[in-house]
Amino acid sequence: MNAGLLYLVHLPGVLGLGDGTYVAATGLTPRVMVGRWLAVSAGLFALSAVGYALRRARHRGGGPATGSRKDLPRRR
Known part of the structure; x- marks a missing residue:
């Protein structure tokens, strides 16, 4: 998305308009x-x-994945 925004800003220069x-x-x-x-x-x-x-490295690190069944409280 940033590349597209930069392209719009630099469009006249990239296309050679206003040389x-x-x-x-x-x-x-x-x-x-x-x-x-x-x-x-x-x-x-x-x-x-x-x-x-x-x-990716931070979420791959120690402990079970968030939202796993083991982390959920039990219902009675």
Whole structure:
């Protein structure tokens, strides 16, 4: 989802719209925008993967899984 939002923000630069304005304002070519968008998207993807791995490792750790039958109180 973040990659899509970043794409919408960087859409004019990625598509090459407003090239003259971007070059005049920054002195850089618009192709830089594509590389930056890809780099930020890859960084967010890696951060998400690390967070997912940490959550999996934490839930895989000691003790029975939450919600198992052994944890529920008995009815009389």
